[in-house]
Every structure is written in C-alpha cells, then in structure tokens.
Amino acid sequence: MKTKRLIGRKTLAGASVLALMACASPAFAMNLPAAQKFDAGPLGTLDVSGGFDGYFYALSGASRTNPLGIQKSTGAIARTLEVDITKSTGQFQFTLDVKPSSSLYFGAQPTELNAHTFSLGPIYAAYATWAPNANFNISVGQVYSTEGWESSTDWKNANLIDSPLYYVENSSSRGVQASYTYGKLSATLTFGDGFDTGVFNTFQELVTYSFDNNNALSFYGTQNVGVTGPAAHAYGTTSTAYANSYTLTGYGNYNAAYENSDMYGAYYSYTQGNLNVVPEVQYVYAKPNSRLGLNKFTSNFGAEVITNYQFGKSPWSLGSMVFYYKNIGQEGWYLNANSSGFGIGVTPSWIKGHVFVRGEVGLLHLTDLGTGSNGGFGSRGTDRNQVMSILEAGLAF
Numbered sequence: 001m002k003t004k005r006l007i008g009r010k011t012l013a014g015a016s017v018l019a020l021m022a023c024a025s026p027a028f029a030m031n032l033p034a035a036q037k038f039d040a041g042p043l044g045t046l047d048v049s050g051g052f053d054g055y056f057y058a059l060s061g062a063s064r065t066n067p068l069g070i071q072k073s074t075g076a077i078a079r080t081l082e083v084d085i086t087k088s089t090g091q092f093q094f095t096l097d098v099k100p101s102s103s104l105y106f107g108a109q110p111t112e113l114n115a116h117t118f119s120l121g122p123i124y125a126a127y128a129t130w131a132p133n134a135n136f137n138i139s140v141g142q143v144y145s146t147e148g149w150e151s152s153t154d155w156k157n158a159n160l161i162d163s164p165l166y167y168v169e170n171s172s173s174r175g176v177q178a179s180y181t182y183g184k185l186s187a188t189l190t191f192g193d194g195f196d197t198g199v200f201n202t203f204q205e206l207v208t209y210s211f212d213n214n215n216a217l218s219f220y221g222t223q224n225v226g227v228t229g230p231a232a233h234a235y236g237t238t239s240t241a242y243a244n245s246y247t248l249t250g251y252g253n254y255n256a257a258y259e260n261s262d263m264y265g266a267y268y269s270y271t272q273g274n275l276n277v278v279p280e281v282q283y284v285y286a287k288p289n290s291r292l293g294l295n296k297f298t299s300n301f302g303a304e305v306i307t308n309y310q311f312g313k314s315p316w317s318l319g320s321m322v323f324y325y326k327n328i329g330q331e332g333w334y335l336n337a338n339s340s341g342f343g344i345g346v347t348p349s350w351i352k353g354h355v356f357v358r359g360e361v362g363l364l365h366l367t368d369l370g371t372g373s374n375g376g377f378g379s380r381g382t383d384r385n386q387v388m389s390i391l392e393a394g395l396a397f
Helices: 019-024 164-168
Strands: 036-039 045-059 074-087 092-098 123-133 136-143 173-182 185-192 202-212 215-224 261-272 275-286 298-310 316-328 340-352 355-368 385-396
Touching (some): 074 385, 164 298
Antiparallel strands (some): 036 045, 123 136, 136 173, 185 202, 215 261, 340 355
C-alpha cells in the first residue's frame, strides 16, 4: 500500500483471495517456484510461500527544494519481506500473509519498507475461510482488496514501478468476503472498512468471465455507503500504525477524498503463447461534502496497458507498461491536483530456481503540472519529465 497519498503506501493485493478466482489474478512476471508444502498434523497440509528483495535506484528531478519531496537521486532500498501461510484444502481454511513492504512510483521519493501499514502491523492478510463446496466460500478477517490488476507483491508484477492506477486503489481491509463460481463466471463480494479505517461502510465487487484459458474480462467496483469522518484511522505512514495526526487538507493520515471515494474499473487479460497483454481502465471519484472539506466534486481517471513476454523455457522475461492519468478537482489523487501525464516502463527479468534479478527503465511526462504548490520535478517543480532506473535482486520460495 503511500506517503504522498497520506494514508500509507499502498500494498494492494490486486488479486482475488481464493483459488476459485485464479482467472482474475495477475499473470506472474516470472516463472516463480511452487509453494513449499508442510504437514501440519491436525491442521492438514500448509502451503508456505514468500520471499524478500531490495533494489538500487537512480532518478532525475531530485533536489533539496523539490516541491514533490524528491530529494535523493540515488539510493538502495529494502522493498518486500513476505511469508504467506495458507491452508487451501477442506471445508475450513485460512490464510496468514505477513508482508512489510513499500511501493515504488514516479514522482515520489523511494522509501524503506513499512512494517506498520495496517491495524495489524506487518500482517497484510489474516482470514478464516469456510468452503462447503468447490463453487462457494466465505472468509472473515483482514481480507485482500479486489481493486485492480497489479499485485502488492512486486515480483508477481510485470513491472517494478507501480502505476498511477495502483496508487489510488485501496489495500487489505477488515470485513467479510464471499466468492462464487458458476461455469465460466466468478464473483467476489466484500463488505468491510475500506481503507482499514475501522468504519464498516464499504462494498467491493469483482466479477470475471473467462471465455477460455487465454481470455478473461474482469469488472471491479467499490462503493462507500456511509460517511467516513476525520476521527477514523487510515493506513499508517509513521512508526506506529494509526497515528492520530490528521487534517482535512490531507497532511496527515486522514484523507477525506480517498476514504469517501467510489471506484469503477475493468481489465482484460489476453494470452497468446508466451505473451500476456492486459489493458485496464479505472475511474475513482469523491462527492462534495462540506463537513469533510470536500467542497467540490473531485476524481481521477487512469488507463494502462501491461504486457509480459516469457522467452520460451529460458529464465528471461520482458515486461512493459504504458499509462495515462488525469486528476480533476481539488484532490491530488496522484501527484498534484489537476495534473495529468503519461509514462512508460520496460522491465527485463531473470530467475533461476529461487533467485531473481530484475531491472527497469521508465519515463513519466507531465502533460499538465496541475494547481497548488506541489508542481513537478527539479528544484522549482517546473520540470515535466522524470526518468527512473531500477536494479533489483531477491529470493522467492
């Protein structure tokens, strides 16, 4: 899950929680090793997976006076440390996903992994599941989000740099989640506290139709059916989760637009041989509410195309991403209010056994710097372009 977003850097799951929804899950960027299986006695067989990684970065537009807060042009960062324990057989199942992590975006200073993002600290997901048959199950606890295509685990994505679409999506939340599969159609419905606010007033939906093994169309949505006020908590960005500092203008852990937003989006996954192509569109908005400081309608639109190509049986693959975003109104959903821009990234990846090495070179061009004081890149925030290069290494199991 975002310091700039002021409710914690998003570590969104971006995939369905259950095996029934595998068609809606991201196509892994690399041929990752299978989960390790352990006999846990009365608990049955457990699947254990995870990994850790870190990266070196170099970027343009940094300055001690940059209004976006980009002050370092080079550095080394630990990104993700994950252990996922799942029992996926029998009527009674569970998932425990411990994952301190950080996200990486154009226009934001790279930051160290955060172990205090959620109300449960480093625990990204923790839920129990009842699965009475192969077509239906229901889970209770801290469950994954169903918004968007991109995964919160970076080595499962085609690219290392996360998109503006991912930036505005929510992360895990506490609540109840039910999934049902009927032939080629699968659906997940969640009711919970949205941005981990403790205020239970948010519905999420994900519906996927799989035409065949190579073509699947998914629609997702989120509706906030109540008002989440400034006394609510949100994803933490400090050393302790749920810091109490907040303001209606967005310089604390509370952000009225995000926590009172509705979202709608869709993506299509097409696979031909070793090539996977995923176009996605997404729209999020918040209605006016003077009590919350939202005096006017504000929204964000995003569109992207993500591709991944696996070079036969070799350890190499190549990912790419092209995106566009636009903010409307007072909220800087991504970067500055009323800003817009497009970007591109290319990511070669290599994996052998459990060890992987990846790189990315990307460019963001701001077609509109927007309004307010944040501006763009450079010492005065007047530069419209940022180039970012990443070299990452890690281990997956």
